Amino acid sequence: MAKEYNFREIEQKWHRLWTELGTYRVKEDASVPKYYVLNMFPYPSGAGLHVGHPLGYIASDIYARYKRLQGFNVLNPMGYDAYGLPAEQYAIKTGQHPEKTTFANIDRYREQLDKIGFSFDWDREVRTCSPDYYHWTQWAFQKMFNSYFDEELQKAQPIEKLIEKFKAEGCWPSDEKEQSDLLMQYRLAFLGETMVNWCPKLGTVLANDEVVNGVSERGGYPVEQKKMRQWCLRVSAYAQRLLDGLDTIDWSDSIKETQRNWIGRSEGTEVEFRVADSDASFTIFTTRADTMFGVTFMVLAPESELVEQLTTEDQREAVAEYVKYVKGRTERERMIDHKVTGVFSGSYAINPFTGEKNPIWISEYVLAGYGTGAIMAVPAHDSRDYAFAKHFNLPIVPLIEGADVSEQSYDAKEGIVCNSPAAGKTPYCDLSLNGLTVKEAIAATKRYVTEKKLGRVKVNYRLRDAIFSRQRYWGEPFPVYYKNGIPTMIPEECLPLELPQVDKFLPTETGEPPLGNAQKWAWDEAARQIVDKSLIDEKNVFPIELYTMPGFAGSSAYYLRYMDPHNDKALVSDEAASYWQNVDLYVGGSEHATGHLIYSRFWNKFLFDLGVSKKDEPFQKLINQGMIQGWSSFVFRLRGTNKFVSYDLLEVQYDNEAKKNRYFYQGQEADPVYADISMVSGNVLNVEKIREWTIEFRNAEFILNESGQYIVNQAIEKMSKSKYNVVNPDDICENYGADTLRLYEMFLGPIEQSKPWDVAGIDGCFRFLKKFWLLFWDKNGELAVKDEKPSADNLKTLHKLIKKVTADIEVFSYNTSIPAFMVATTELTQQQCRSREVMEQMVILLAPFAPHIAEELYHALGHETSVCDARWPQFDEKFLVESTVTLGVQFNGKVRFSMAFAPDAKPDEMVAQVVNSEEAKRFLEGHDIVKTIAVPGRIVNIVIK
């Protein structure tokens, strides 16, 4: 009997031995070059790991193992992003402490991860919710609080330097409260009274990236704008560095582009407008300084502070009403319909170029948060201004030759400028732009504005400061207490400030965040410890902040912590940070493009300014694995009944208004209901099984089609517990083994592409491993490998594979290396290869992809050490040289035949070889050769007349 590929036994054995032997433990070693591979750590959700999670982990594990085989000291850690909303909401529902569910989920994740055979160094595991870890999140927050951004140096500086500067300039107030308020405008972590995204349903504020299409990313609840006092991070200070850094890192163009959009750099001009019959003036921002002569009105954002100031008495009522209307609109409403609305303020602004009086309007199409919250409107060359002008009957003055603005505005930044007065013709302005291109005109106006001190050149960024506090329980507490209303940091040596226990995870009855339920939550400044709240009125006892930090706090610097996870003196020691530098390869989903990947770049840049991080950019190369989607299945319940109708019996209508399909059965409407993916095979529902699934189906009536089947409707969607389409990897590991799972996930397609999970092809990968296994054993189950010299064919097969796989791994094209393995295995089987030398290298090549089988075979070949410590095979061209390449040869695009060339043949030799061949001579006879084209080692074309 041939020896069977018993993957269960092999995989269990090596999981045990790898742990016992500490195969994947890694230490800093200055004599070996480092390589840092990192996955975005998972949030341990209650649904457990699904087949989408390991996609990125497998890809990076392959790379990590490959780098190790190449002699690098590879850091490949894993941990958990353990703070999050689901655990808290579960806690609210059940009263169970979020820590308990989180830890249970972590244990489950760990168990699932262990089955897949990753080379993670689990001694370095981090959990964001553990005090040893969030100690350093709190520490970094305090450092940000105590820093400001120096515009000239373009880096963070200690706040003390700013105080020195204020003192030197004589503007340092003596009052403590005033000092605090002044510094608050500069600190990198600061308390700000700003418009925030408030989600009433979640009872918390959200960051911009947590709001998608005007509703909360988690839950999809409405979000409204509200002015609140919140902790913020001055991410916007780093806008230019965040933008510049993109040019130094190896990320996909689309992610870089997304970040560039998010940062939204815009070069323009700020111009000051005086208000007629008043001492007031205000500044506007424009990118189209060339259109100064086309301004016909001005617009203020309804939230702007100028509104109050510039509204005249007779317009006061109308303006108040309009502002009230705008406030009543949610973010989503404002996004969905761009209604043209507005009100006249009663005031006029004087155009500094023309002296004309332009009416000042107030409209919601101008945003308070961008630029100065006020614009000059040029209806001829801006479509929004145009719509507004048409609606309110305001004049439109075109400024570009040939621009027809009778139907729509001409927004393009091109053309020749006209309609500006000749130089010196107005008493206000001796600038003429006529005849210039738009680009020249912008530049000329910028110069003019700067010279005449009418304003200044300005760069604006769309990037906003990040709202950094949340009204929730399950997050890092702020190490802050309020001393007479002044936010004060808990001394660094008293960190971490541990999350207090509470009996209820909901807000308090007085509307305080959940931490308001904690009784022992006050800071005794003298004793330097947490004390009971009831002592607050006593001397030196002050209330502690009730907000907690958002989800991205803990995930912003975790890659630094992996370098030195047990250090209780620092986030990371200088030695460890100097050795590991930054992450060489980061793998994760592209959905974090505007969240985590901006925040951690910001966070790292700050720590770089502090000297803690050694690189300005945290993640040198980024690979975005695609999402593995699930097949959701729907059954259809007739409205108001407990009857379910087979999908093929339904009539489908598209509802244009609701933008979705509606379903009817004999005139009765049916609603789709999710059915668990495990109840369905193909598109046929297992009716018996679904009856057992939930009570809802137990006594349901199923209306089947003619063949007696219940057909479900299927859709490809993101895998999620609530869609009942989650496929977990455990079953695959059980039935096929982890090595097959690993191969198959890579074989599915390019790593960066999203694709639905489909087990249909998995047998191919399993068969390959079985064939590979059988290469090593004879019919009696004895090792078939001998110390014999490899044949030329053996070496050719091997080196073809080395070349292909090495090149593939370097560019993460794993899906094409697996076919190469299959071909090589088939070839070696046919060649009946028995050479130890060849077989051993085959094993090493396979080791990154299928580590269990490789380890087993490596030991079967007589090695005592792990295959992880072998050396990656070196490709040698000489084993391929004796082969020939067959190529097509074409005469005048008509005649074609084949000829063999040596792969290193020179173009001239190739042409001569073709021309002198008997076959070619027949065709060439009586023709003139017009030209010959030869591609080195590839192809020859001969054009004849």
Added chain:
RNA sequence: GCCCAGAUGGUGGAAUUGGUAGACACGAGGGACUUAAAAUCCCUUGACCAUUGCGGUCGUACGGGUUCGAGUCCCGUUCCGGGCACCA
């Protein structure tokens, strides 16, 4: 609306980046072994025509172009995916 990436057999996807399109796998069909099934192995599998052999024609979303040669480069169109979106 703007920006970015795509479109290749029944399916997932290859194609040395301008050089024999469809590797490899799945599925399907046929065959071998077997009492039978599973497993395994072999053959066929883009379409059409010819199949007595050779073969031939058309084919990479659509329409043009550059080139001896285009899935690949250029221009235009359609469709799908992603990002941003009153950002002045």
